[in-house]
Amino acid sequence: xxxxxxxxxxxxxxxxxxxxxxxxxxxxxxxxxxxxxxxxxxxxxxxxxxxxxxxxxxxxxxxxxxxxxxxxxxxxxxxxxxxxxxxxxxxxxxxxxxxxxxxxxxxxxxxxxxxxxxxxxxxxxxxxxxxxxxxxxxxxxxxxxxxxxxxxxxxxxxxxxxxxxxxxxxxxxxxxxxxxxxxxxxxxxxxxxxxxxxxxxxxxxxxxxxxxxxxxxxxxxxxxxxxxxxxxxxxxxxxxxxxxxxxxxxxxxxxxxxxxxxxxxxxxxxxx
Amino acid sequence: xxxxxxxxxxxxxxxxxxxxxxxxxxxxxxxxxxxxxxxxxxxxxxxxxxxxxxxxxxxxxxxxxxxxxxxxxxxxxxxxxxxxxxxxxxxxxxxxxxxxxxxxxxxxxxxxxxxxxxxxxxxxxxxxxxxxxxxxxxxxxxxxxxxxxxxxxxxxxxxxxxxxxxxxxxxxxxxxxxxxxxxxxxxxxxxxxxxxxxxxxxxxxxxxxxxxxxxxxxxxxxxxxxxxxxxxxxxxxxxxxxxxxxxxxxxxxxxxxxxxxxxxxxxxxxxxxxxxxxxxxxxxxxxxxxxxxxxxxxxxxxxxxxxxxxxxxxxxxxxxxxxxxxxxxxxxxxxxxxxxxxx
Numbered sequence: 001x002x003x004x005x006x007x008x009x010x011x012x013x014x015x016x017x018x019x020x021x022x023x024x025x026x027x028x029x030x031x032x033x034x035x036x037x038x039x040x041x042x043x044x045x046x047x048x049x050x051x052x053x054x055x056x057x058x059x060x061x062x063x064x065x066x067x068x069x070x071x072x073x074x075x076x077x078x079x080x081x082x083x084x085x086x087x088x089x090x091x092x093x094x095x096x097x098x099x100x101x102x103x104x105x106x107x108x109x110x111x112x113x114x115x116x117x118x119x120x121x122x123x124x125x126x127x128x129x130x131x132x133x134x135x136x137x138x139x140x141x142x143x144x145x146x147x148x149x150x151x152x153x154x155x156x157x158x159x160x161x162x163x164x165x166x167x168x169x170x171x172x173x174x175x176x177x178x179x180x181x182x183x184x185x186x187x188x189x190x191x192x193x194x195x196x197x198x199x200x201x202x203x204x205x206x207x208x209x210x211x212x213x214x215x216x217x218x219x220x221x222x223x224x225x226x227x228x229x230x231x232x233x234x235x236x237x238x239x240x241x242x243x244x245x246x247x248x249x250x251x252x253x254x255x256x257x258x259x260x261x262x263x264x265x266x267x268x269x270x271x272x
Numbered sequence: 273x274x275x276x277x278x279x280x281x282x283x284x285x286x287x288x289x290x291x292x293x294x295x296x297x298x299x300x301x302x303x304x305x306x307x308x309x310x311x312x313x314x315x316x317x318x319x320x321x322x323x324x325x326x327x328x329x330x331x332x333x334x335x336x337x338x339x340x341x342x343x344x345x346x347x348x349x350x351x352x353x354x355x356x357x358x359x360x361x362x363x364x365x366x367x368x369x370x371x372x373x374x375x376x377x378x379x380x381x382x383x384x385x386x387x388x389x390x391x392x393x394x395x396x397x398x399x400x401x402x403x404x405x406x407x408x409x410x411x412x413x414x415x416x417x418x419x420x421x422x423x424x425x426x427x428x429x430x431x432x433x434x435x436x437x438x439x440x441x442x443x444x445x446x447x448x449x450x451x452x453x454x455x456x457x458x459x460x461x462x463x464x465x466x467x468x469x470x471x472x473x474x475x476x477x478x479x480x481x482x483x484x485x486x487x488x489x490x491x492x493x494x495x496x497x498x499x500x501x502x503x504x505x506x507x508x509x510x511x512x513x514x515x516x517x518x519x520x521x522x523x524x525x526x527x528x529x530x531x532x533x534x535x536x537x538x539x540x541x542x543x544x545x546x547x548x549x550x551x552x553x554x555x556x557x558x559x560x561x562x563x564x565x566x567x568x569x570x571x572x573x574x575x576x577x578x579x580x581x582x583x584x585x586x587x588x589x590x591x592x593x594x595x596x597x598x599x600x601x602x603x604x605x606x607x608x609x610x611x612x613x614x615x
Contacts, residue, residue: 044344045529047536049552070552085349206555233551235525238386241541242522242571243549248578253385267495267570269557 003084004062011147014069015113016078017054020088021062031091033057034098035120036229036257039090040237041065041077048089049073050234052256054116056123058130063088066116066150092237093256096121096201096227104225105135107193109212111142111184111204117229118203119151122158131163138165138193142184142208146170146177167191185211188219195220203229206270213260223261230256230270246270274442276456277463278431283438284314286454287364294362294399297331299324308363319365322409323588327370327518328363332394333377336539339390339525344532356390360397369414369586371402371426373518379580380521390538399446402427406474411589413481413602419586421474432467439467481587482602483609490608491574495566499611503604504565506597511542513591513601514568519584522548543567569604 001020009015020041022028035056042048049071055064069078080086096117106125110118118139124130125137139158143149149168158166169180169187180187184204193200200221202209209228216226232244232251239253247266249255263270278286290296291311300309301318308328311317341352363371374395381388381395405412405421414420424430428447431438439459442448459467494500514520524541528534541548544564550556558564576584592600 042536044342044349044532045527045534047527048525074552083347085344085347087349205553231551232557233549235523235541238388239383240380240386240388240521241524242543243541245571245575247570248575269563 001063001086001088003080003082003086005082006080009066009113009150009152015066015148015150016069017064017066017150018077018080018086019055019062019064020086023085028061031063033091034095035124036096036117037091037093038117038237038256039063039065039088039092041067041073042087042089043073043076043080044085044087046076047073048087050092050237050252052117052120052229053091054120056120056127058124058127066113066119068113089237093252094254096229096257098124101125101199102133103135103197105137105194105196105198107138107140107198107200109140109184109188109200109202109204109216111208112144112148113150114204114208114229114231115141115150118201119154121201122164126158126161126164135197136165137163138167138191140167140169140184140188140191140193142169142171142182142187142204144171146174146179183211184208185215188212189215192219195222195225199225199227201227201229206231223264224259226260227257228260228263230258232270273459273464274448275459275464275467276440276442276451277459278438278440278456280436280438283317283319287311287314287317289454290362290364290450294360295357296362296364297328298364308366317365319403322405322407323367323370323590325590325594326516327373327588327590328366329370329373329377329518331361331363332374332398333381333391333521336537337390338535338537341535342529342533349532356393360399361394362399362401364401365403366400366427367405367588368402368421368423368425368427368430369412369419369588370518371400372419372423373426373586373588374398374400375426376519376576376580376582376584376586377521379576379582399428399450400426401429401431401447401450404430404432404471404474406433406470408474408478409589409593410479411592412478412587413589414587415475415478416481416484416602417583417585417587421478422471432470434463434466434470437463439463441467482605484583485609487605487609488574488577490611491570491605494608494611495570497608497611499607500562500566503607504562504599507544507561507565507599508597509544509546509561509564510596511544512594512596514542514544515540516590516594518586518588518590519572543571565604569601569608573605 004021005019007017038052040048051065054066108118173181234244234252235241237252239250244251297308298317306321306324381391408421424443428444430441522541549558572584
């Protein structure tokens with residue numbers, strides 16, 4: 001795929017969003033995906049690494065991946081510019097169960113750049129053709145500081161919408177930050193979204209998930225309506241290379257989205 | 273039992289004729305080590321062995337394998353999948369445990385959702401002539417894991433040594449076709465009776481091994497038990513157990529390239545290495561020996577059962593014989609089995 005556009009998301013330049021367009025039109029037609037699914041992105045000469053699609057399938061054409069610079073492949077990707085060619089292998093994984101969410105309210109809780117697939121889900125739910133199928137949509141999204149929030153222009157547009165409750169928070173604010181200050185679990189507790197006929201979808205760093213889950217439980221969300229998107233080191237994405245398992249389930253194949261009810265049946269090995 | 277008779281003096285002739293049709297791999301002794309190698313003459317074959325140092329796993333799942341090559345010029349990327357050998361391969365003298373390991377690997381690579389064509393193509397063109405174990409080693413525990421010294425799983429033909437000749441038990445159509453063309457005579461009732469005696473004696477000589485009854489439940493409920501720390505304390509995380517294991521299938525995928533021209537390569541990896549699960553963020557869900565060793569046990573004796581309804585171990589005992597600190601999988605599992613106070 002060809003890199004169409006690169007957007008620097010954060011003030012530390014460490015997170016960028018890459019818009020990738022298909023070189024062959026036939027591939028564009030056959031790449032159908034669900035929010036929450038991921039793909040292996042290849043940089044020739046460096047290798048491949050898995051990233052969740054940050055774009056929604058309702059936005060036609062190109063795919064977006066939000067990438068934090070951390071290792072060999074992500075650093076190489078960050079060094080690339082528009083016009084460069086990368087490989088994409090996917091879609092992989094199960095994605096968010098959008099059919100099951102129909103008719104329910106949806107609360108999304110995200111932190112850091114783990115927010116990328118929740119952004120995809122939000123855009124999917126807000127799409128004109130889909131919005132009527134879902135109840136109230138709430139997004140709670142936190143970053144360590146205002147400069148580390150992703151998709152700033154889009155967040156502004158979302159804030160103006162009447163069919164979305166958006167709560168932004170930062171761990172540490174600055175003089176210009178008008179919004180909430182506080183870590184995601186605490187802010188979630190303050191906002192206290194109702195759990196009746198509601199699914200909660202969580203994606204973020206393990207430490208955020210760990211402290212958010214007790215809050216969610218307190219708010220009355222059932223384990224089978226608490227959905228988490230997990231991260232593990234992976235290579236093949238096909239359930240063969242053997243490293244991303246939690247118990248007998250592979251994050252790449254059976255996940256990355258699991259309900260808390262499913263995770264409760266598995267060894268608690270994913271927090272590190 | 274459908275069986276033919278092959279006299280020992282005819283083995284060399286059989287191998288020579290097989291070499292015309294197949295790439296033949298057989299145990300060869302070099303520098304004191306018995307390994308499966310491609311032979312060009314029957315005289316290279318060494319059959320007085322208990323088992324090879326390494327299983328012949330690399331014949332269907334090579335230690336390193338180019339998945340594809342790529343080159344990039346002027347914004348155009350070309351991808352080339354390497355040409356694979358057409359000639360079928362025959363593994364002669366593979367032990368029944370190693371033959372059944374192919375059936376274990378099939379479960380992984382011939383998945384419901386995804387098929388590994390690299391593995392499956394090789395598997396399809398592989399025929400196995402296995403050699404039953406008259407004298408199992410003290411570290412063998414095939415009988416614990418649904419195998420046995422004369423188990424036929426994964427074999428096309430199974431040879432049973434009855435002194436001056438082999439009974440060739442026909443296990444599959446591939447095996448039947450191989451013998452059909454070569455006009456061996458049928459085994460007599462007496463010969464089959466001798467074979468049964470040999471098999472019985474060998475089966476009786478395999479040690480008690482692993483207590484499998486209730487093991488999976490114990491493993492599942494003892495995940496957080498402190499015994500894992502005690503049991504694995506001396507493990508060096510060297511990974512030899514996984515590299516010599518006929519059923520270990522974990523791999524890494526790496527690029528070897530100069531600029532944007534190179535190859536994407538699959539290479540065996542090991543769950544015993546800390547980097548195996550280390551995430552770019554620095555988080556590692558299996559940071560110490562305890563988690564990694566436990567993962568190896570859980571994967572083979574619990575997760576594999578959940579996923580594929582069989583254990584992911586064939587009882588060859590290589591992880592026991594070659595462990596530098598003498599850490600014995602049988603003792604580890606039996607200690608977990610005997611845990612009290614755990615469901």
